[in-house]
Amino acid sequence: MHVLVYSSRRDEKTFLCQAFEGSGHSLQFEEGHLTERSARLASGFDAVCVFVNDRVNAEVIEVLAQTGVRAIALRCAGYNNVDLDAARARGIAVVRVPAYSPHAIAEHAVALIMSLNRNIHKAYNRVRDGNFALDGLLGFDLYDKTVGVIGTGTIGAVFCRIMRGFGCRVLAYDLSPNDDCLELGVEYAALAEVIRAADVLSLHCPLTPATYHLIDAAALARMKAGAMLVNTSRGGLVDTAAVILALKSGQLGGLAIDVYEEEGDLFFEDLSDRVIADDNLMRLTTFPNVIVTGHQAFLTREALTGIAACTCRNLTQLEQDGRCDNQL
Numbered sequence: 001m002h003v004l005v006y007s008s009r010r011d012e013k014t015f016l017c018q019a020f021e022g023s024g025h026s027l028q029f030e031e032g033h034l035t036e037r038s039a040r041l042a043s044g045f046d047a048v049c050v051f052v053n054d055r056v057n058a059e060v061i062e063v064l065a066q067t068g069v070r071a072i073a074l075r076c077a078g079y080n081n082v083d084l085d086a087a088r089a090r091g092i093a094v095v096r097v098p099a100y101s102p103h104a105i106a107e108h109a110v111a112l113i114m115s116l117n118r119n120i121h122k123a124y125n126r127v128r129d130g131n132f133a134l135d136g137l138l139g140f141d142l143y144d145k146t147v148g149v150i151g152t153g154t155i156g157a158v159f160c161r162i163m164r165g166f167g168c169r170v171l172a173y174d175l176s177p178n179d180d181c182l183e184l185g186v187e188y189a190a191l192a193e194v195i196r197a198a199d200v201l202s203l204h205c206p207l208t209p210a211t212y213h214l215i216d217a218a219a220l221a222r223m224k225a226g227a228m229l230v231n232t233s234r235g236g237l238v239d240t241a242a243v244i245l246a247l248k249s250g251q252l253g254g255l256a257i258d259v260y261e262e263e264g265d266l267f268f269e270d271l272s273d274r275v276i277a278d279d280n281l282m283r284l285t286t287f288p289n290v291i292v293t294g295h296q297a298f299l300t301r302e303a304l305t306g307i308a309a310c311t312c313r314n315l316t317q318l319e320q321d322g323r324c325d326n327q328l
């Protein structure tokens with residue numbers, strides 16, 4: 001297939017080119033996102049390859065269908081940005097990478113927790129400035145704390161295993177409990193109980209209409225005072241405005257996020273010479289107890305290798321069999 005790769009980053013191209021070598025598919029790279037406007041660039045391509053912040057709504061799908069695109073290959077697991085009904089209606093197959101190094105994301109969540117808890121983000125700058133004072137760097141032992149996990153699928157289960165290794169009590173909520181987690185000693189409870197009991201609450205469920213703003217003002221008020229919230233899943237799970245109020249009042253003790261509900265036009269870009277107009281994101285970056293990373297949890301060599309290989313397999317299977325195991 002002739003494939004147009006949207007939102008392609010330099011680091012990722014090498015992995016994609018390696019995986020597609022000798023596959024018979026040809027790749028062309030476009031750095032910009034897929035949008036209503038850029039969809040026209042796909043004219044003459046069989047497939048487009050997209051990432052988390054590409055817009056794959058009904059309007060875009062209509063343009064893609066008109067240009068002759070037959071397949072949309074997601075280089076990610078989540079597909080909340082794709083209008084699947086519109087794709088089905090236009091006969092465009094949508095395939096995804098359901099799992100690629102869940103360790104990458106789970107380990108990033110742990111890195112965020114450890115950095116925030118032990119104030120590594122502050123210590124790094126202090127020491128470089130010759131300031132070796134310890135005031136304001138107090139953390140807590142994770143050992144014996146209760147870690148709440150919402151969503152114990154592929155990534156959540158790896159996260160639970162690591163937290164059990166720290167000696168934490170892990171209390172989880174999922175629509176269907178995971179046997180591997182139960183074996184690890186993870187306890188399942190109702191959503192409200194997990195939110196109430198957690199010292200650290202980490203989100204690992206997908207963004208769906210049911211989970212949009214799962215953590216809103218009411219949920220934040222039910223959390224233990226001073227608890228930490230971690231989101232490496234999707235920004236829309238958290239009501240950012242409510243989180244800012246909870247941080248200002250001290251009800252929320254810390255926030256570590258790799259995803260942000262309005263990240264679409266910001267993340268993955270170097271905007272360091274611009275004025276960023278998003279007041280909520282800018283307010284978040286002023287709190288000493290907030291760490292924001294720009295959707296980088298997946299960014300390991302192992303994950304990029306897996307994503308590229310699976311994307312290539314998906315397109316080959318689609319071309320040869322007319323269907324794919326990873327089709328949505």
Ligand code: NAD
Pocket residue numbers: 077078098099102105150151152153154155156173174175176204205206207208210211232233234258259295296297298299
């Ligand atoms: P998965 O499908 O294996 O697991 C998701 C789990 O969430 C499932 O067990 C499911 O039952 C559960 N779930 C669904 N709806 C729920 C609800 N309403 N309440 C509670 N649990 C619910 O997915 P995964 O591979 O573990 O990925 C989880 C999410 O992580 C993805 O949806 C994606 O948004 C995010 N992700 C982020 C990055 C990143 O770089 N930050 C990378 C990959 C994935």
